[in-house]
Amino acid sequence: MNASPTPQALPLSRLLNHTADAVRAVRSGASLNEALAACPVPARPGTQALSFQVMRGLGRAQALRGQLARRAPPAWVDALLLTALALLCEAEEAGYAEHTLVDQAVEAVKQRERASSSFVNAVLRRFLREREALLAAVARDPVAQWNHPRWWIERLQRDWPEHWQALLSANNQRPPMTLRVNAARATAEAYLERLQAAGLEGTAIGPQAVRLDLPCPVSRLPGFEAGDVSVQDLAAQWAAPLLLEAEGGRLPRGARVLDACAAPGGKTAHLLELAELDLLALDSDAARLARVEDTLARLQLRAELKAADARQPEAWWDGRPFDAILMDAPCSAAGIVRRHPDVRWLRRDADIAQLAGIQRDMLEALWPLLKPGGRLLYCTCSVFKAEGQPQIDAFLQRHSEARQLAAPGHALPLPHNADVAAHPGPAAAAHDGFFYALLEKRPV
Incomplete structure (x- = not known):
């Protein structure tokens, strides 16, 4: 099974390698944008898709790794392990079968840190065997439950006592792609007709705002290069x-x-x-x-x-x-x-x-x-x-x-x-x- 949006020509092991690089960079204080800029261009779209998913599940992945391996492995191996655990928790969203993720994660480690491949294989296969018990154990940790740092959770609890849970949940959703139609050229309703002619569906949510049903590359947007439309949140x-x-x-x-x-x-x-x-x-x-x-x-x-x-x-x-x-x-x-x-x-x-x-x-x-x-x-x-x-x-x-x-x-x-x-x-x-x-x- 592979319904992933990542380029099919690239082996998953290669994408996991680059994703682990990005995760390690973020854990060292670099932004994901900076990390992805260092990724080879052909691998960048797939690496970005996987990296975003890992970032949304990093709190839980770190807690699981703590249960599975009390002592952290070397930094890059740890980043690869966290990447694999985060993806395994939401394998359907990643678009890969669980056994494929495990096999390709082990292959990725062999390419960079061969001595750690048996360790990574053992940890990931234990997770698959004990998934329910492990997930139940880490669910008691707010950082693992909400995939946010504890201070962030506590600040939202103080600031928005009635909304903090919904805010944390919303942060882990994929964002909509919203367009701003150039007011000097057309209205949102008029631009919707151009989108439909191009095989794209959306909804007008403001005088100049259109929300697409599904995100797409800007190259597919009618009139983008001519300045008829821009990407901008509502x-x-x-x-x-x-x-x-x-x-x-x-x-x-x-x-x-x-x-x-x-x-x-x-x-x-x-x-x-x-x-x-x-x-x-x-x-x-x-x-x-x-x-x-x-x-x-x-x-x-x-x-x-x-x-x-x-x-x-x-x-x-x-x-x-x-x-x-x-x-x-x-x-x-x-x-x-x-x-x-x-x-x-x-x-x-x-x-x-x-x-x-x-x-x-x-x-x-x-x-x-x-x-x-x-x-x-x-x-x-x-x-x-x-x-x-x-x-x-x-x-x-x-x-x-x-x-x-x-x-x-x-x-x-x-x-x-x-x-x-x-x-x-x-x-x-x-x-x-x-x-x-x-x-x-x-x-x-």
Whole structure:
């Protein structure tokens, strides 16, 4: 049996080798994106598919390995063992029969660490024999049960006592592929007809938003290269309309706008699709800023791009105040774990306070750049409350000239979430987790 989306020409043992490399890299502190970039191109799609599944089941796999082998083997062998255990727990999702996974895992070890092949074979075959008892034993461990670090679980329990279990479960689901139809070209409903003609099915979930029934390569999307459509989650699509359309009215044509953390450029492009703006796209990472440039080029949009730290305006600001600022702040990414399943294993509890400090400093640095009557949209792709309203409440206490306008607040990545009713799109449409706060600078 092999219903896997991985390339059939590549032996599973080779993909398991590369997946173990990726798992070892993440456990050493590297991001999965970095690890996959080091993977040979032909093996990358299959390795990514397996790596994502392993990341979603890593907590349970680590607990099982602890039951099966009290002493951890060498780092790469351990990563291979964890990979195999995570896949065996969800073999149907991986698309391989259990005996195939075991045989190919042993073959993978023989290619790299032959002396450990008997050990890996014995551990994996014992797991198959004692599966039910072993799974029952580790199920008592919250990290194994929810496949998240203990601190993450406890933080969600404090922040969302009624939703924490649903949030953890949602993080282990495959994310939907959502499109943003270029407002200057068509509506979501009109683009659906083009999708159907191309043999793709989807649902309109917003004025410009289409959710595909099944993900597909962007090369299959009609008009993608021509700039007719982009890939962007529904919650991320709220940013541009929130900034452009506020209580004080729509931003005027030619308004001066700052996108303070622009990469990879989805929100930058959306702003320019909806309005004619004098827009400065800023990002501290020059390499990531190149992605913004590529995105704008594909969509035939123009903006000024600058690589600089938003917290140091003296190094890049020309002194002309902005009518509006989009501050998509650096954060824990706790709201987009479905798309980046390694994030949970890379973050530490202490990171949240450190990130909240960066967010505070960025707010303080950018606020003086906003003209009286202007507006600033603060957003994070996080479900942790420390990166949401408490940050804004503290800012409002420090700045009497600031007032908070209507905005979604925390939007949890759950269907039928009560908060979602206040947001664009149907309440049943699942989306990433975000926090939005819109601030206006009152004349003093």
